């Protein structure tokens with residue numbers, strides 16, 4: 001080890017304007033976290049979850065017939081899959097794994113203190129990590145659903161093209177992707193906040209799942225504290241009424257999208273603000289869990 | 290003479306027989322489980338339906354008790370205590386035991402892996418199979434006492450109160466209760482063990498177990514809807530198990546099981562259960578090795 | 586109390602982990618230079634360092650570092666480098682990425698971060714291994730890498746928790762030389778250790794800790810004399826305590842000898858434990874005295890016993 005003269009504290013080329021510094025720091029956090037999130041071996045589960053239906057649809061395309069009469073049926077099936085599988089289960093579980101690990105993982109791997117020792121506000125840390133999680137989740141699930149959508153209609157050739165580009169198809173796709181992003185934000189904030197309070201998020205996670213599934217039977221004020229409440233109103237194609245599970249998809253109190261989107265974002269922001277307060281008081285204690 | 294030679298003496302006392310060595314693990318397993326007050330409370334809670342049903346069966350057969358309670362069941366107890374009744378009871382207990390497993394099982398093995406204590410166990414006179422046996426036996430005993438044993442006790446109670454050889458005539462039902470219970474126990478305990486060995490982290494193992502029971506059904510729905518086939522439901526373990534049970538208990542499968550594309554044959558349900566169990570055993574066998582290189 | 590801006594100040598700081606005591610009522614003011622925190626396992630060294638760096642918050646009292654508190658992370662952590670006790674890294678990084686990514690987090694441009702990263706890596710002699718995954722490092726290599734990370738941004742306050750752990754003798758003496766040089770430049774270098782004579786040569790001040798209390802602090806010579814002046818209590822249980830007492834009073838290092846009420850024990854206060862033990866063994870060997878010794882134990886857990894423990898037999902050479 002050499003002992004060159006240590007210069008007195010370098011005031012390092014740190015940006016003077018705080019906002020600029022914050023942005024640079026958030027970008028640095030994103031760089032670290034995105035790489036971790038997208039590449040981590042453990043996250044193979046999320047990919048499996050997201051791309052499972054794509055594989056199934058690909059099989060369908062390979063094996064099935066392509067008579068144009070199936071197109072409207074397939075549109076309904078796609079809606080079913082989105083609401084019953086992606087929204088209720090896959091994105092929910094995916095966000096649970098991803099966002100819980102954002103914070104809990106640092107504790108389990110005993111690396112949280114490196115973040116806490118950097119000249120970064122802990123609020124910035126939370127926001128940076130949240131964004132990294134949200135981008136990852138939106139990317140994975142958005143891409144997966146995009147593939148589902150593409151495969152489903154590409155399979156119908158001309159008729160499919162017409163449906164997508166001159167029919168309602170494209171609008172539906174954007175709506176689906178938008179809802180996916182909102183779902184990732186909503187569930188993400190819930191799980192990030194939960195992971196700050198509770199070591200084992202399984203029990204509260206199960207409670208959240210029940211809450212989100214059965215929120216339709218709650219009083220209307222309480223319904224507004226559910227992520228599903230906003231999301232299901234934004235879905236472009238409503239489900240077939242005869243479906244056994246549609247009981248949980250009933251909309252009791254319609255809200256216009258102009259309220260649903262800000263409503264969800266407010267809910268998400270409130271949860272994040274809570275998380276920020278929480279992280280300020282967090283101490284490093286890597287006890288076994 | 291070196292000091293250690295004077296003071297160190299190998300143990301020469303009596304030893305427990307080798308075959309029972311694994312029970313040490315079971316003993317400690319139980320002790321750690323019931324250290325948690327929450328867990329103990331839930332275990333007690335899972336006996337509540339049993340006690341209620343015990344009283345119910347008794348009242349059903351006792352005219353005096355019915356008078357005291359002003360209850361009127363009137364009809365023949367046999368028309369209530371059907372095979373369907375026993376199946377429902379076993380179903381309730383099965384879900385209770387599932388929660389117990391999701392709670393208890395992942396902590397038992399994944400901690401050993403996370404803290405590299407598997408090596409410590411395996412460097413004792415304890416084989417891999419015995420290590421597993423020690424851990425699994427905890428689950429098997431716990432789950433037996435919450436699933437088929439209470440059901441069997443209810444069966445025996447009813448049979449003894451009923452008399453007239455009812456028990457002998459319905460011996461197949463007792464058999465169904467035991468086999469169904471053991472099948473369920475084997476499935477969930479092997480699955481829980483295999484998953485915790487696979488991911489080595491308690492929370493993740495619990496999540497994965499829950500995902501297999503609640504998320505895979507969603508995926509099976511996707512397969513059914515897109516491929517227009519009933520075979521997707523083979524991924525739906527609760528569905529598959531219920532089908533197999535229905536066959537054992539000689540009842541017809543629930544109406545809503547017959548989806549848009551019909552129902553899978555019952556033999557395929559059995560094949561699925563057995564395949565899952567075999568897969569889990571294989572996974573446990575291949576993952577449970579003392580790892581040579583350990584880094585902190 | 587006004588805290589001068591170049592000091593690390595603890596004002597009546599206590600930290601409890603639930604029921605467990607971490608540190609209790611610490612009042613310290615550390616000037617620049619090399620400071621050693623010395624104490625046995627569980628005495629609160631790590632806790633004190635975590636308090637300094639805001640990783641844990643005091644249950645009571647206030648901590649300030651160069652006039653800044655941990656509530657101002659953006660300012661404070663520009664000046665602090667902390668090499669914690671946890672031998673852990675973010676998953677899957679190489680040594681280079683590890684240091685570089687956290688420098689980028691400070692808001693540095695990629696060229697600056699790159700330059701500082703290599704400088705730090707060279708400083709701990711890890712240039713060859715820098716591109717390898719940290720997971721494949723040996724313990725000493727990991728220790729060096731973490732030291733490099735703490736040093737990389739040129740902190741003014743360097744907090745190092747057991748930095749010599751796992752280092753080979755060469756690296757050990759190099760590290761010690763490095764700490765000394767950094768201290769000479771006016772930095773705060775705070776080093777924890779279990780063994781006093783490992784660090785006392787380079788320490789400008791020493792803080793001795795035991796059971797969560799700071800039992801002695803100051804310049805190394807001051808600490809030594811403080812310890813020396815403090816008489817040590819020893820409890821002897823034996824058959825003829827009064828005979829022992831009379832023999833003891835002939836010695837000038839014995840301050841006090843109290844007979845125990847049950848007539849089978851003696852409490853001795855002495856300045857020189859070694860001479861006392863020597864005398865005791867003489868008496869025991871004297872067959873004529875018919876003296877039966879049952880037990881000898883230090884009767885206090887304070888500075889002396891800690892000090893004895895920390896410096897071991899080397900204490901005689903102080």
Ligand SMILES: Nc1ncnc2c1ncn2[C@@H]1O[C@H](COP(=O)(O)OP(=O)(O)OP(=O)(O)O)[C@@H](O)[C@H]1O
Pocket residue numbers: 284285286287602605606607608624625626627628629630631632633670779
């Ligand atoms: N996170 C924690 N939760 C509970 N108790 C803790 C925690 N961290 C430390 N302690 C307790 O605080 C006391 C001081 O611990 P600390 O880690 O500061 O000791 P130390 O001097 O660093 O010991 P060592 O030399 O072993 O590193 C110990 O009794 C320890 O058990």
Ligand SMILES: [Mg+2]
Pocket residue numbers: 630631632670746
């Ligand atoms: Mg320590």
